[in-house]
Amino acid sequence: MPDLFATYLVSVLNGVAIGVLLFMMAVGLSLIFGLMDVLNLAHGAVFLIGSYVAFDVAGSGDGGFLLAVAAALAVGLLVGGGLAVCLRPLRRRGHLDQVLLTLGIAFVLLNTSAMVWGDDFRSVPAPTALQGSGALLGQSYPVYRLAVIVIGFVVAALVYAVFERSRLGAILRAMVDDRDMVDALGVDTRALTGGVLAAGSGLAAVGGVIGAPILSIRPGLEWEVLILALIVVVIGGLGSVKGAFVGALLIGQVQSLGVALLPEFAAFALFGAMAVVLLVRPDGLFGQVATG
Amino acid sequence: MDDQTLAIGRRQFLAGVGKAGVLMAFPGFLSACGGGAEDEPATADTAGATDPGDPVDETQPPSPTAEPTPSPVAAADPLRVGLLIPLSGNLAAIGPELQTGLEIYLEQHGGALGGRPVELLVEDSEGVPEAGVRKAQRMLREGNVEVVTGILSSPVALGVRDLFHESRVPLIISNAAANAITREALSPYIFRSAFSNYQPSWAMGRWLGENVSDAQVFLTAADYAAGTEMLEGFRTGYEEAGGSIVGEILPPLQTTDYQPFLAGIADSGANAVFAFFPGGDAVTFVQQYAEFGLKDAMPLYGPLGLTDPEQILAAQGPAALGIRTASTYSSELDNDLNAEFVEAFVARSDGVLPSPFALQSHNAAQLLDVALGKLDGDTSDVEAVVDALENVGTFETPAGAFEMDPATHNPVRPFYLLEATQAGEGSVHEVVEDLGPVADPG
Numbered sequence: 153m154p155d156l157f158a159t160y161l162v163s164v165l166n167g168v169a170i171g172v173l174l175f176m177m178a179v180g181l182s183l184i185f186g187l188m189d190v191l192n193l194a195h196g197a198v199f200l201i202g203s204y205v206a207f208d209v210a211g212s213g214d215g216g217f218l219l220a221v222a223a224a225l226a227v228g229l230l231v232g233g234g235l236a237v238c239l240r241p242l243r244r245r246g247h248l249d250q251v252l253l254t255l256g257i258a259f260v261l262l263n264t265s266a267m268v269w270g271d272d273f274r275s276v277p278a279p280t281a282l283q284g285s286g287a288l289l290g291q292s293y294p295v296y297r298l299a300v301i302v303i304g305f306v307v308a309a310l311v312y313a314v315f316e317r318s319r320l321g322a323i324l325r326a327m328v329d330d331r332d333m334v335d336a337l338g339v340d341t342r343a344l345t346g347g348v349l350a351a352g353s354g355l356a357a358v359g360g361v362i363g364a365p366i367l368s369i370r371p372g373l374e375w376e377v378l379i380l381a382l383i384v385v386v387i388g389g390l391g392s393v394k395g396a397f398v399g400a401l402l403i404g405q406v407q408s409l410g411v412a413l414l415p416e417f418a419a420f421a422l423f424g425a426m427a428v429v430l431l432v433r434p435d436g437l438f439g440q441v442a443t444g
Numbered sequence: 445m446d447d448q449t450l451a452i453g454r455r456q457f458l459a460g461v462g463k464a465g466v467l468m469a470f471p472g473f474l475s476a477c478g479g480g481a482e483d484e485p486a487t488a489d490t491a492g493a494t495d496p497g498d499p500v501d502e503t504q505p506p507s508p509t510a511e512p513t514p515s516p517v518a519a520a521d522p523l524r525v526g527l528l529i530p531l532s533g534n535l536a537a538i539g540p541e542l543q544t545g546l547e548i549y550l551e552q553h554g555g556a557l558g559g560r561p562v563e564l565l566v567e568d569s570e571g572v573p574e575a576g577v578r579k580a581q582r583m584l585r586e587g588n589v590e591v592v593t594g595i596l597s598s599p600v601a602l603g604v605r606d607l608f609h610e611s612r613v614p615l616i617i618s619n620a621a622a623n624a625i626t627r628e629a630l631s632p633y634i635f636r637s638a639f640s641n642y643q644p645s646w647a648m649g650r651w652l653g654e655n656v657s658d659a660q661v662f663l664t665a666a667d668y669a670a671g672t673e674m675l676e677g678f679r680t681g682y683e684e685a686g687g688s689i690v691g692e693i694l695p696p697l698q699t700t701d702y703q704p705f706l707a708g709i710a711d712s713g714a715n716a717v718f719a720f721f722p723g724g725d726a727v728t729f730v731q732q733y734a735e736f737g738l739k740d741a742m743p744l745y746g747p748l749g750l751t752d753p754e755q756i757l758a759a760q761g762p763a764a765l766g767i768r769t770a771s772t773y774s775s776e777l778d779n780d781l782n783a784e785f786v787e788a789f790v791a792r793s794d795g796v797l798p799s800p801f802a803l804q805s806h807n808a809a810q811l812l813d814v815a816l817g818k819l820d821g822d823t824s825d826v827e828a829v830v831d832a833l834e835n836v837g838t839f840e841t842p843a844g845a846f847e848m849d850p851a852t853h854n855p856v857r858p859f860y861l862l863e864a865t866q867a868g869e870g871s872v873h874e875v876v877e878d879l880g881p882v883a884d885p886g
Contacts, residue, residue, distance in 0.1 A: 154510035159707050167702045271537035273727050273759040285737050291710070292737025367700050368727035368759060372534045376698055419667065419696035 171404025172304020180352020186391015202360020558816020654684025
């Protein structure tokens, strides 16, 4: 019987890998929600398109994976920018109209991707240098997931530095608190909002590439990922990078360690965790309304 | 609220796609639905009949242009066959295989079943019961179909059960495998040309119990009806053969990360694993099973579906190599009928090999052809049709001898032990052993 402690430690590590992947998906969703009060339902579709780009580009040799990241980032920025342009005329309309627009765009993106890449199941191999498994505490663990953890922390640190430590970040945080006031100070909030939408979508598309070797790509994946990201956003609190990070790591642990400890509650654990957080802190762990 | 918006939006979307799918898949159908006399010749053209009249109304005298035959329905009257398959939704990738399998049989047999030229009406079930029932109703009421086949998923099959039972129109289910379809929910008018979940799992269990002497098997399947039925079938066959089971775990459907479950399996002390996951879950599970190093320590076994259809096997890549499944069919079966079938399929699929889905739909057409042939194509008496289907006898298919069990309306057919092996750049289901005919106990 292998050491149970080691088994759970590996599950914890795995939860971190899943968590950072979720962070890449959730942070854009959270910031857009915080800045515009719009739940961007097209976010999952952008993730899926990133995965398909990985399928097309990453297969072609060693440099392919980096190329796929760059290509997906470009596609994500483009889609996010387009989304910002489409949302602009609805600025004064109700939230429902804006959410419906993002849903419509999600369907357009998904049908387009179905036409380009078909309905088939796809999988993407990890970059050759990161293939295979290593022994970790006596357990076999895929090298690629370790790399995902490193990449995820680097991305999180970058996003944190921009959002919490730069002048741009200060303006963005002020916009989350009171957008009209920032507008009145002469800042072009429309351009900034568009930029965040583009950057968030770019990050989601890159998340699609990074996640592709772990998940199997198929139509339907976009909603699964979107719902996970929504849970992260709800738990972490809207418009908070810190919240998205902590929320993502928490959900990663619930999905990994929680399931390893109590496999029979796997289907329930995720929403159970969300319910508990909402009962204790209705605005999420780092929600602006409760703490601001 | 946001989840709500999402759910509603998606349903509406799927409904919209469904309509679009039908329009694209069968442009003539909407006009045929109108039932107007001027529409009829358009659909009848392909069948070669000039005046189809009303093919099911036996009270009318034979039309004057028809050949004099002993049956009240002229042999040249087209047989209206409905095909209910998912063309949109999550199962859209697999649905068209059922159509291809059926069309290949028709092509091989002059476009006729039981001597009558076939008019095929294709409807999109969207893979969900609500849409499936709606489309089936439309086929029966407006499409005037005399027999329906297809149906990929069990919820749709169970959903349309009462409709076919009450309207007394024969339905040949060509994939949906829930045991209940040919057990508790059995109807005199419903047959199955595929298999019940019990059959492949039981066959796999018996083989493991008899051939791997010190096997300690761990069971895992997606936590839904088919998953638990597969495990139950395996358990029965395996324990009858004296095997012992060391544990069981049921991950939810659409699990994206199996690591925590795999950790439990790795710690269980098992030396073999029997698993069943559908569709995309099968890709994720099989890949992660290999990634976390379990494949070498614990060989993976399953019923068909774990590595089917061929698109799934391709997506699983090297991770699938060595996995053994008990299946109704492999493209690698060595017989003349299968050679013809594979050749016809590959010509229509850009080189993708046929899976059990396509073959079982081919079986459905063959079952109808043989049974209706005994009646000279006369479908006017539905009880006679049911009787002919029940007592159809044994016939040879690309997957071996097929026999209908009159008690269960489920086929008695051989199952094959297959192994995913490397072939060129991809992989195929190599035939390891014929496991012999298996019946569902009912």
